[in-house]
Amino acid sequence: MRRGIVSRFLPRPAASSERPQTRRESSPAARAGYCSLMASSGKMEGPSAPALRRDPYEVLSVSRDSSDQEIKSAYRKLALKYHPDKNASNPEASELFKEVAYSYSILSDPEKRRQYDTAGFEALENEGMDMEIDLSNLGTVNTMFAALFSKLGVPIKTTVSPTVLEEAMNGTVTVRPLPVGTSAMGKVEKQSAHFFGVTISEEQTHSGIVVRVTSVAQSKFKLLFFEQEVNGGYGLALQEDSQKTGKVTSAGMYFLHFQVYRMDSTVNALAMAKDPEAAFFKRLEGLQPCEVSTLKPGTHIFAVYGDNFFKPASYTIEAMCAKSYEDTTERLKEIEAKILEKRNDLRQFETEYRKALARFQEATTRYTQEKEAVDDMLRERDDIHSSFTTERTITSSLGAGSSSSRYPVEQNKTESPENGNIDGREKSTKKKWFNLNLNRSDRRA
Secondary structure, three states: OEEOHHHHOOOOOOOOOOOOOOOOOOOHHHHHHHHHHHHHHOOOOOOOOOOOOOOHHHHHOOOOOOOHHHHHHHHHHHHHHHOHHHOOOOHHHHHHHHHHHHHHHHHOOHHHHHHHHHHHHHHHOOOOOOOEEOHHHOOHHHHHHHHHHHHOOOOOEEOOOHHHHHHHHHOOOOEEEOOOOEEEEEEEOEOOEEEEEEEEOHHHHHHOEEEEEEEOOOOOEEEEEEEEOOOOOEEEEEEEEOEEEOOEEEEEEEEOOOOOEEEOOOOOHHHHHHOOOHHHHOOOOOEEEOOOOOOOOEEEEEEEEEOOOOOOEEEEEEEEEHHHHHHHHHHHHHHHHHHHHHHHHHHHHHHHHHHHHHHHHHHHHHHHHHHHHHHHHHHHHHHHHHOOOHHHHHHHHHHOOOOOOHHHHHHHHHOOHHHOHHHHHHHHHOOOHHHHHHHHHHHHO
């Protein structure tokens, strides 16, 4: 379950994480194209900080040890005070409103607050790249492109329409009763909400309450939880975005008297896009504790908000008492504990893995270098071996313009006096005329 107050008027930059397996990773080109689209349209309400950033604690007038509830209350008062709709003729109020929303976006997120407390704004520079937009402010063309980029895998987060939140704050919404143990089906228009009142008894409070919404049409929606305000209206306290689970989209809130966790599917998405291996190690980092784990007896207000880009969202909402699901509740408690333990194990394993990977890369680099060195030495050795040959001497002699060494040796043999070759050659070259004539006469006879 996610704090939704900031979504009332201005989207907040969310920390990112990996989407479920059903979600495709977005490409850098798709992200860049979406940012360009929103910037060129002048309707981007992303995570950009004010030009002059002040200490978020100073902006909200809270101390560094303030609780989440104190921060939320401070934000709520300032957001209502500086809301643009109430200060149309005061441009300064609009800037103050953005500053308040930006400050709350940091302090309302446990991870962002920890990062800011540790290293200030610099720790947040690489975070919050996922967009959150108010679809009610987009024209048809920009909405169409936003839907297209969402199909491509860009993690587009949307805010609840200010009109819906203002009507809830004023108490002018229609609330339909939803008894515990029953369900209701409906179809809600985009950027609109259907409100339900769930009345629980003392016994049901002790057992625990679960409210879930599903859509077999895989519509996008938000499950909202409102708190009763002093003026009789309803203020948004929690919101849960629908996620695709199997063949349906679903969202749920669990008030079971023990710490229940929600999976923020946008934690560190940008980091994972840069490092695919981080998708595994950061997968459980989006596990965030739900702010509310119990409900008091009485009537509590929930709403289903249509979050489709164009068409209405069809849904089924159910309210259940956990007493009928004791085994399931116990299993949920056990699996939550196991997942938390596994998250800690993965953090340690990631450190070990990174070190082992660095050693492996170092070893493979050395392997390549050693292989090249051995190949070079063996090649040089073969060249040295090939140098032991007469062919090289002959070739080099011919190249120098001298006669071959083979022929001088043979010439020496023919001219050697010891063999008597000189006299023999001279005798063989002298022609004897009488022998020639005699032979001819013999042939004729």
